[in-house]
Amino acid sequence: MRRTTLATAALLLSGCxxxxxxxxxxxxxxxxxxxxxxGQRICAGANQQDFDPGLGxxxxxxxxxxxxxxxxxxxxxxxxxxxxxxxxxxAEPGADFTVTTGTSGTALLFDRARYRADNTYTLADGxxxxxxxxxxxxxxxxxxxxxxxxxxxxxxxxxxGAAVREITVTAYERR
Numbered sequence: 001m002r003r004t005t006l007a008t009a010a011l012l013l014s015g016c017x018x019x020x021x022x023x024x025x026x027x028x029x030x031x032x033x034x035x036x037x038x039g040q041r042i043c044a045g046a047n048q049q050d051f052d053p054g055l056g057x058x059x060x061x062x063x064x065x066x067x068x069x070x071x072x073x074x075x076x077x078x079x080x081x082x083x084x085x086x087x088x089x090x091a092e093p094g095a096d097f098t099v100t101t102g103t104s105g106t107a108l109l110f111d112r113a114r115y116r117a118d119n120t121y122t123l124a125d126g127x128x129x130x131x132x133x134x135x136x137x138x139x140x141x142x143x144x145x146x147x148x149x150x151x152x153x154x155x156x157x158x159x160x161g162a163a164v165r166e167i168t169v170t171a172y173e174r175r
């Protein structure tokens with residue numbers, strides 16, 4: 001039994017070493033090492049730093065922030081009062097900005113600890129604003145949601161430095 005366990009461990013270790021180019025790191029990755037404060041997202045997007053090709057006409061840009069709204073989700077249950085639509089937020093390198101919803105009956109949800117598999121939310125699961133801090137050397141991309149009791153068009157305020165800009169995002173319509 002012990003020989004089998006050692007052989008299995010050696011096989012797994014060799015596979016992991018090969019997959020990482022011959023080295024195994026014992027230090028945590030940036031994503032795992034960063035503890036995000038409530039209402040703030042810090043340097044993300046190691047897997048994807050930009051929006052998918054072909055979505056350019058739907059991207060709303062304000063200074064160092066670019067936002068992209070997706071399809072309004074179906075009502076998760078007949079009694080659900082809140083629906084959602086995904087919102088992707090991209091930050092230019094070194095950017096720091098805050099996104100705030102100004103539309104009644106909406107909230108922002110970018111806190112991964114509050115994501116639910118059944119997609120059933122209340123507005124209290126979200127927050128009125130989130131601060132996004134980009135990576136120092138590359139673009140950062142986050143995907144969260146706008147929670148809504150009805151509005152599919154949402155007014156957002158983007159604050160970066162001394163600048164304050166109002167933008168509008170609209171859930172993409174299914175065809």
